[in-house]
Amino acid sequence: MAEASRIFHSTLFPTLSLQLSKPCYNSHVYPSLSLKKAPRPVQCSVSTSETKSTSSNATQEVPWGCDIDSLENAEALQKWLSDSGLPPQKMAIDKVAVGERGLVALKNVRKGEKLLFVPPSLFITADSEWSSPEAGQVLKQYSVPDWPLLATYLISEASAQKSSRWCNYISALPRQPYSLLYWTRAELDRYLEASQIRQRAIERVTDVIGTYNDLRLRIFSKYPDIFPEEVFNMETFRWSFGILFSRLVRLPSMNGKVALVPWADMLNHSCEVETFLDYDKSSQGVVFTTDRAYQPGEQVFISYGKKSNGELLLSYGFVPKEGTNPSDLVELPLSLKKSDRCYKEKLEALKKHGLSASQCYPIQITGWPLELMAYAYLAVSPPSMSKQFDEASGSMDLDVTSPKQLNRRVFLKQLAVDLCTSEQRILFRAEYILRRRLRDMRSGELRALRIFDGLRNIFK
Numbered sequence: 001m002a003e004a005s006r007i008f009h010s011t012l013f014p015t016l017s018l019q020l021s022k023p024c025y026n027s028h029v030y031p032s033l034s035l036k037k038a039p040r041p042v043q044c045s046v047s048t049s050e051t052k053s054t055s056s057n058a059t060q061e062v063p064w065g066c067d068i069d070s071l072e073n074a075e076a077l078q079k080w081l082s083d084s085g086l087p088p089q090k091m092a093i094d095k096v097a098v099g100e101r102g103l104v105a106l107k108n109v110r111k112g113e114k115l116l117f118v119p120p121s122l123f124i125t126a127d128s129e130w131s132s133p134e135a136g137q138v139l140k141q142y143s144v145p146d147w148p149l150l151a152t153y154l155i156s157e158a159s160a161q162k163s164s165r166w167c168n169y170i171s172a173l174p175r176q177p178y179s180l181l182y183w184t185r186a187e188l189d190r191y192l193e194a195s196q197i198r199q200r201a202i203e204r205v206t207d208v209i210g211t212y213n214d215l216r217l218r219i220f221s222k223y224p225d226i227f228p229e230e231v232f233n234m235e236t237f238r239w240s241f242g243i244l245f246s247r248l249v250r251l252p253s254m255n256g257k258v259a260l261v262p263w264a265d266m267l268n269h270s271c272e273v274e275t276f277l278d279y280d281k282s283s284q285g286v287v288f289t290t291d292r293a294y295q296p297g298e299q300v301f302i303s304y305g306k307k308s309n310g311e312l313l314l315s316y317g318f319v320p321k322e323g324t325n326p327s328d329l330v331e332l333p334l335s336l337k338k339s340d341r342c343y344k345e346k347l348e349a350l351k352k353h354g355l356s357a358s359q360c361y362p363i364q365i366t367g368w369p370l371e372l373m374a375y376a377y378l379a380v381s382p383p384s385m386s387k388q389f390d391e392a393s394g395s396m397d398l399d400v401t402s403p404k405q406l407n408r409r410v411f412l413k414q415l416a417v418d419l420c421t422s423e424q425r426i427l428f429r430a431e432y433i434l435r436r437r438l439r440d441m442r443s444g445e446l447r448a449l450r451i452f453d454g455l456r457n458i459f460k
Contacts, residue, residue: 062239064158065175069100073172080168081263085119089263096299099268099318109294116264116277117285124166124260126150131160135226142219146258148211150248151240152232159231169262177242178317181205183412191416195423196331197310204314212237245315251286253279261286269316270301271325277302309422319418322425329362330423332430334375342383349378363430 066073074093082088090109096102109115126146130136135156139149157164164170176182180201183191188205192198212234220227247265250258264277264286273291280287288302304312306327309319320328335358336346347357361372 060235061175062158062236064161064170065173065239066171068174068176068178069095071095071101073168074101076168077172077262081122085121086263087117090115091300093266096268098270098299101266102268102299102301103266104299105294105296107296109290109300111290111293113290114280114283114287115290115300116287117280117283118261118264118287119285120279122262123286124150124153124262125257126153128153130156131164132156132226134223138219138223138226144215144219147241147244147248148215150258150260151211151237151244152215152227154240154243155232155236158236173243175239177239177246179242179245180314180317181208181238181242181245187412191412192419194420195310195416197314197419200310201314208237208241209234246317249277251277251279253281264288267300267302269304269312269318271303271320271327273301274303276305309419313415313419317415319415319422322418322422323365325422326366327364328422328426329364330426331360332363332368332372333358333360334372334379335359336379340379342381346378346381363426365426365429367433368430 071093078093090105090107091103092106093101094104096104126149130153135152139152144152154170157166158170161167180188181204183201183205185202185205188198188201192201216229216232220229220232244260247260248258249261249264250256261277267277267288275288275291277286277288279285290300294300304316308327308329309325312325313319336343336350340346350356355375359375361369361375363372
């Protein structure tokens with residue numbers, strides 16, 4: 001256990017910088033769906049007790065947008081964008097092999113070339129002008145945060161149809177986004193039973209339902225003429241949050257401002273590229289810099305961030321092909337046993353460094369963090385090492401922070417199979433490595449015993 005003690009002290013207690021949260025590297029961003037207190041308090045509850053059952057039956061489609069693989073409104077969108085200030089592009093919307101629709105190169109694109117240049121006048125943000133000014137005034141009066149405000153804004157502008165300046169953009173959005181928000185509870189329980197992402201998906205659905213409930217009870221019901229239920233309901237909010245989860249981006253160069261960026265949001269994700277969207281101050285537009293060359297007809301990609309397959313399914317509704325995502329991981333839960341004779345001492349040592357009796361650590365196909373091994377060594381340390389639990393010093397910096405309905409069941413099953421297969425692959429690889437190391441340790445012990453016996457025979 002001397003080696004265990006050395007690894008424990010050198011890796012767990014000096015500076016620990018494990019990242020379990022979604023990295024800021026990606027411009028796509030995820031919210032806390034709680035509403036801030038305002039002069040007339042509005043607070044989001046995640047209780048679903050007052051919600052009509054929406055998870056047991058197939059959801060209805062909203063009356064706007066288009067099929068997820070449709071190009072019927074693409075030409076009108078491109079014309080509107082050009083008329084609204086988007087400069088000439090080297091890409092066009094087309095049907096693609098990865099992502100149903102995407103942007104493909106019209107001309108040769110060099111590595112290191114900047115593309116897009118979408119001006120701020122085409123961003124949809126919390127400050128965008130409403131076609132219904134009264135609706136915007138009411139929500140700001142209640143200090144509704146950006147995400148619920150943007151979700152309501154999208155519905156309001158969609159219902160305004162041609163009187164909204166965003167009509168052509170909304171018409172090109174999918175009528176039913178790829179999103180776990182559209183999975184029923186029975187589908188989540190059945191298809192994702194073996195995956196850790198199931199519980200997070202349930203929590204996300206619950207948060208969206210709770211947010212809609214609070215808006216309905218505390219705002220919409222008081223202003224039925226401005227927010228009629230036939231427009232502002234659970235189905236339309238499921239759609240708008242599905243759009244936000246899959247398309248809203250955070251722009252680091254604009255102080256982290258969140259926005260929908262038409263045209264840019266037609267770019268699909270690839271695990272093989274690292275370029276991402278951001279605002280370019282010199283050109284005054286949203287751009288990305290290619291990290292590879294593209295030929296005419298090739299689909300152009302960006303990165304949605306270094307996310308696991310589960311995170312990609314949770315927000316974007318797809319799972320990369322097995323073995324193609326170097327950021328894929330499975331979180332392994334570890335905990336101290338209360339029956340451990342040194343439970344109190346070990347727990348006290350962990351608490352001093354901001355850890356609890358139960359922790360989760362990421363396992364990737366390439367291995368696992370030293371912090372996981374250090375925690376495991378502590379968990380199995382015998383009473384003889386109890387005096388060493390508190391010897392370490394230093395600080396810890398732990399940052400834990402639809403397809404066609406006809407094929408729906410087959411599609412969901414395939415997504416679930418792809419996700420669980422990738423997670424199993426990681427776990428099986430970890431098990432193989434541990435078993436091999438244990439075998440090597442045992443064979444090493446046997447060799448040592450043989451040498452010892454040989455020396456003893458010599459001295460006899």
